[in-house]
Amino acid sequence: MTTERDVTSEPAGRKSNIEKEKTEVSFLYLSEEDMVDAGVLNAARCVDVMEETIGLMEDGDFIMGGPYNDAHGLMLYFPKKSPIENFPINNSRDRRFIAMPAYLGGRFHVAGEKWYGSNGDNRRKGLPRSILMVMLNDVETGKPLAYMSGNLLSSMRTGAMPGMAAKLLAVKNAKVLTLLGCGVVNKACLMSIMTVRPEIETIKIKGSSPTSKTALNMKSYIEKSYPRVKNVIICATMEEAVRDADIVSEAISCMAGQWPEVKREWMKPGLLYISSSTFNMDYKSIVDLKKVIDNYGMYENYAEEDELGYDEAGNRLHTGCMGEDFVYMVEDGLIERDSITQIGQIIRGKKPGRESDDEIILVSMEGMPIEDVAWAYECYTYALVHDIGTRLKVWDKPRAF
Structure with missing residues (x-):
């Protein structure tokens, strides 16, 4: 399959499968x-x-x-x-x-x-x-x-959604990409992001440990598949991985409730942070950041099913899902529903994408059928x-x- 569509017929389209009345x-x-x-x-x-x-x-x-x-x-x-x-x-x-x-x-x-x-x-x-x-x-x-x-x-469609987000929302000439998680999903994210952001020069990796097999395998894969990348760095901490990144792709596999925390002070101006699976960040530090999702209704469904409450200090519990956290923030009055943009609105020109080089954008991509x-x-x-x-x-x- 090439990047140009070379299929001229529509074998499963509106006409072709109903024109011939066959019992077979x-x-x-x-x-x-x-x-x-x-x-x-x-x-x-x-x-x-x-x-x-x-x-x-x-x-x-x-x-x-x-x-x-x-x-x-x-x-x-x-x-x-x-x-x-x-x-x-x-x-x-x-x-x-x-x-x-x-x-x-x-x-x-x-x-x-x-x-x-x-x-x-x-x-x-x-x-x-x-x-x-x-x-x-x-x-x-x-x-x-x-x-x-x-x-x-x-795996490929999951990775392509962060690729689409990077295409539409990353800063121009983004140089540093961080991968939080070194599994199949982030490999697909990497493949997709690199097709739309070929200017990437440094890729930082955060696995379960600096010597984990998955982190070492990801480093080897990047060096072999993307020789134009100048630096491939395995990071020891979340802070090291997130700091100075232009794009973060998060696809961490962990036990429920053990989501690694990301802090606002680690995020450089202009960062695009894309979460495909696991997210944990203080609610109040998210309030003034731009928030983009794939499907708000889906996260409302998640929130209704989970019905997460509050800890003993009265703080809302975290879900591990960025989009679901956004829904709870709306419910708790921290933000307005209109402050959350569906990426389809950007594609159709109904809402703006990136509005400045300093804007920090959080994107939730959880996958849909x-x-x-x-x-x-x-x-x-x-x-x-x-x-x-x-x-x-x-x-x-x-x-x-």
Whole structure:
């Protein structure tokens, strides 16, 4: 897949799947290897597709799950114990399933779902913590269009959102990028940010420790993949990592409630701080900073589900999610709802982006199923045109019951 769209047909568009009245139903199966061939790791293209997707979201040309059509997904949590023999028990820190359905309009005009199975014990079996699959369906007939491996897809679309934020909101000629967290998500963030900010000269890394395997692997990857970067520095502390950065990409994996704290005094004027997963900063120090999110309604859903209260001193507890913290700040009267900008408003020109070189901007990007559907569709259409994948039959003609 190139950065220029070379697919001229619209195999899953508004017309092509309903013009031919056929009883035959089949779908395209795309393995992980097929997805690589279909361009799933094309970071530059994914950033463009995410910008297109969030613009459509701002237009209202989408539907997700939940009572307000803006939910992240529907989750199955397993109990810590059960009286039922052989019932699945959550004896790891992350055993769950999530259904993440969405419809996306525009040129996509397609429905889809990411099905997400996760278990922290998987690593002991040589498997990733999460195993993901994505399905696309014709929105007119409900026919399955594709069923595909979703791990690389999910990582790439997650990283492309911070890439989009860096494109739209970072200072010009940003030189220093900091990665807080050295896992798969921040690797995808790095790939995307580097496509839109090629002027980066220094990359600072903060892992669980300066000698952690993940930090050393990230340093090696950067030096090999981005030889134009002059300095790759593994930092010992959060303060060292955040100070002097022009862009911070946060994707830290940690236990709930153990989120490392970031302090306002570490942030240089002009910093763009993007959080994909974990955030902990004193509420009052956030008040006068510019706040940008992907989907306010989603964070309202989080806040309603979590119902976090206050500590013994009367201070609001932190959630570990930047966007959810913003919602609680509105509820507590620290800020006005209008002070929070959805990035789609910037894309559509309804609100300004960066307004000065000294402005510090906080951005929350937690991920939504419309992103999975968009990137899945892009890879699917490329696979169709380039004869990638395996066609599987459902039926030639539906059997009468």
